Amino acid sequence: MSLKALLPNTLLLLGTLLSGAALAQEGSHADPDTLVVQPHGAAAGHEVAEHTSSAHTPEKFNAGKLIMEHIGDAHSWHLWGHTSLPLPVILWTDKGVEFFSSGKLMDEHHRPVAYQGAHYTYLLEHEKIHAVHVDGTVNEAAQVTDLSLTKNAVTLIAACALLLVVFVGMARGYAQRSISAPKGLAKFLEPIILFVRDDIAKSAIGEKHYQRFLPYLLTLFFFIWSLNLIGLIPIFPFGANVTGNIVTPLVLATITFLIVTFVANKHYWRHIFAMPGIPVPVLVILTPIEIMGHFIRPIVLMVRLFANIMAGHIVLLVFFCLIFIFSKNGESLIGGYATSPFALAFTIFINCLELLVGALQAYVFTLLTSIYIGTAVAGGHDDHHH
Amino acid sequence: MELVTPPIGLLFWMCLSFGIVVWLLAKYAWKPILGSVSQRERSIEEALNEAKKMREDMARMSAGNEELMRHAREEREVMLKEARDIRDQEIAGAKTKAKAEAEALLGRAREDIRNEKNAAITEMKNQVAELSVTVAEIILREKLGSEAAQHALVDKVMKDADLRKS
Numbered sequence: 001m002s003l004k005a006l007l008p009n010t011l012l013l014l015g016t017l018l019s020g021a022a023l024a025q026e027g028s029h030a031d032p033d034t035l036v037v038q039p040h041g042a043a044a045g046h047e048v049a050e051h052t053s054s055a056h057t058p059e060k061f062n063a064g065k066l067i068m069e070h071i072g073d074a075h076s077w078h079l080w081g082h083t084s085l086p087l088p089v090i091l092w093t094d095k096g097v098e099f100f101s102s103g104k105l106m107d108e109h110h111r112p113v114a115y116q117g118a119h120y121t122y123l124l125e126h127e128k129i130h131a132v133h134v135d136g137t138v139n140e141a142a143q144v145t146d147l148s149l150t151k152n153a154v155t156l157i158a159a160c161a162l163l164l165v166v167f168v169g170m171a172r173g174y175a176q177r178s179i180s181a182p183k184g185l186a187k188f189l190e191p192i193i194l195f196v197r198d199d200i201a202k203s204a205i206g207e208k209h210y211q212r213f214l215p216y217l218l219t220l221f222f223f224i225w226s227l228n229l230i231g232l233i234p235i236f237p238f239g240a241n242v243t244g245n246i247v248t249p250l251v252l253a254t255i256t257f258l259i260v261t262f263v264a265n266k267h268y269w270r271h272i273f274a275m276p277g278i279p280v281p282v283l284v285i286l287t288p289i290e291i292m293g294h295f296i297r298p299i300v301l302m303v304r305l306f307a308n309i310m311a312g313h314i315v316l317l318v319f320f321c322l323i324f325i326f327s328k329n330g331e332s333l334i335g336g337y338a339t340s341p342f343a344l345a346f347t348i349f350i351n352c353l354e355l356l357v358g359a360l361q362a363y364v365f366t367l368l369t370s371i372y373i374g375t376a377v378a379g380g381h382d383d384h385h386h
Numbered sequence: 387m388e389l390v391t392p393p394i395g396l397l398f399w400m401c402l403s404f405g406i407v408v409w410l411l412a413k414y415a416w417k418p419i420l421g422s423v424s425q426r427e428r429s430i431e432e433a434l435n436e437a438k439k440m441r442e443d444m445a446r447m448s449a450g451n452e453e454l455m456r457h458a459r460e461e462r463e464v465m466l467k468e469a470r471d472i473r474d475q476e477i478a479g480a481k482t483k484a485k486a487e488a489e490a491l492l493g494r495a496r497e498d499i500r501n502e503k504n505a506a507i508t509e510m511k512n513q514v515a516e517l518s519v520t521v522a523e524i525i526l527r528e529k530l531g532s533e534a535a536q537h538a539l540v541d542k543v544m545k546d547a548d549l550r551k552s
Contacts, residue, residue: 072389073396090395126388146395153399160407167415174419179426193419214420215412223404246389247396251404310389 061329063321071241071313073152074127075102079236082110087154091129092145095119102148105129120144152247155240159227167222196221196366204370209377213259213370220252221366228309228358232351243361244309246302253302256369257295264376301368308361312354319346 077085086103096119104115105124114123120131120142127150131142149157170186177183182190201210201217227242242248270276272290274283322343327336530536 068389073393146393147398148395149399150393150396152396156396156399157403160403163407164410164415167411167419171415171418174422179422179429190419190423194423197420215416216408218416219408219411223407245396247392247400250392251397251400306390 061321061324063318063325066321067314067317070317071244071310072127073150073240073245075105075124075129075148075150077151077154077236082108084110085236087151088149089122089129090147090149091117091122092147093119093131094143098122151240152242152245155227155230155238155242156248158237159223159230159242163219163222163226192221193218200363200367200370204367205374205377208379209373210370213373216255216259217366217370220369221362224248224252224305224365225359225362228362229355231309231313232354232358241310241313243305244313246306249302249305252305252365253298256301256372257298259369260294260298260372260376263373265379267379268376297368297372301365301372305361305365308357312350312357316347316350316354319343319350322346 091098326339
């Protein structure tokens with residue numbers, strides 16, 4: 001293994017340690033006196049009051065809440081302590097488009113405040129933007145679609161840009177060097193591309209059809225893999241849990257489903273609706289199962305990626321939170337210090353494991369997509385499955 | 387439940403950005419990359435085939451060379467053998483000739499020697515005879531200088547003659 005390949009690993013470990021520092025700040029800061037009821041009416045007031053009531057009693061460290069916040073999406077990018085990077089909010093309302101910074105939806109202490117936009121007044125509540133009346137109640141009449149560039153959306157776009165820069169640059173290098181051996185980053189990426197081509201696409205779809213799907217499969221593989229890795233680096237500008245968010249696997253699995261449905265040939269449909277060589281009474285049972293299978297397979301594909309990546313993030317954070325649980329929110333320094341080495345060791349271990357899982361899930365998703373496509377385009381003669 | 391409810395905004399951005407990235411990568415990255423990779427593979431295969439062909443050619447050529455060398459060696463052997471034979475014949479011929487010549491020479495020499503010897507013997511005989519005559523003359527002159535000596539001689543001769551007769 002070359003030094004280059006070790007580099008991301010080292011960065012990850014370093015990142016884990018640094019995020020530990022950031023989290024420690026966050027965990028230990030529990031200022032009970034900063035939250036004040038805002039004069040924004042009942043709903044906002046209710047929301048803030050909830051905060052206040054929990055804040056006035058010495059705030060208990062809530063690992064569950066922290067973890068859910070970390071694996072979820074956010075309208076602003078939390079950096080450390082009370083510092084966060086505001087992200088653009090884009091709202092598609094029935095009266096027109098709204099565009100403003102998410103910093104407008106909170107005050108300097110991260111408490112939600114109502115913002116008077118051009119068309120409605122908005123309030124960010126549990127990472128959901130509602131249009132509210134002046135008195136704070138939710139404006140049911142307003143139709144607001146939230147198209148904000150959230151943390152995940154920004155990471156998504158950045159990852160896409162990264163993929164474009166890397167691979168278009170790589171392609172340019174190939175154009176320059178013609179057929180000579182790859183250099184630099186291409187030297188590392190070309191074996192992976194060849195792996196996707198030969199061991200995933202060619203072997204699962206078959207020599208005859210694989211070339212049609214190869215560009216999509218390559219994009220799919222590198223998209224999932226890069227986002228998995230980005231999600232594992234815990235410091236800004238990384239760490240957004242994009243592949244562990246339901247949207248990414250949902251869209252990818254839907255695309256797989258659509259491809260399979262549209263490219264499937266008559267052999268595939270015949271196997272689903274009237275499996276050859278099966279007596280009719282059995283077909284009555286088998287055909288519904290096969291039809292269900294056509295839909296269940298992409299769903300399983302989606303759940304696998306989603307659950308794996310999300311669970312990885314949760315386990316990582318759980319081990320990390322052990323420090324704060326054992327230190328009893330700063331009361332027991334000994335507990336915190338005693339737990340830290342173990343918690344850190346486990347976090348690092350899980351992070352390494354997740355590094356593997358990240359690549360593995362990208363591989364599994366691409367491979368299963370290829371296999372589904374393979375069964376859909378396989379001809380009656382070279383069909384190995386029956 | 388919130389975890390598995392897809393937010394519309396992210397869904398929108400996901401579809402948009404993923405769609406764009408698939409399209410752009412397919413057009414500007416995968417096509418050229420895969421194209422040049424397969425081109426390289428083809429060229430490597432071609433080069434390998436060419437190398438194989440060349441190796442075979444070389445093997446064939448070296449086999450031909452071997453054959454040629456073998457032929458040359460055989461030819462050389464034959465030539466050497468011939469040369470040896472010729473040399474042996476020459477030597478043998480020369481030897482016979484030399485021997486015959488030597489014989490002839492020797493014969494001639496012997497003849498010469500015999501002739502010379504005969505001539506020498508004849509000459510010697512002549513000289514001895516002459517000398518004997520001279521000596522006899524001298525001795526006779528000496529011995530038969532006196533009457534007595536002449537008588538003695540006659541006596542003696544007579545005696546010898548008698549002896550010879552008896």
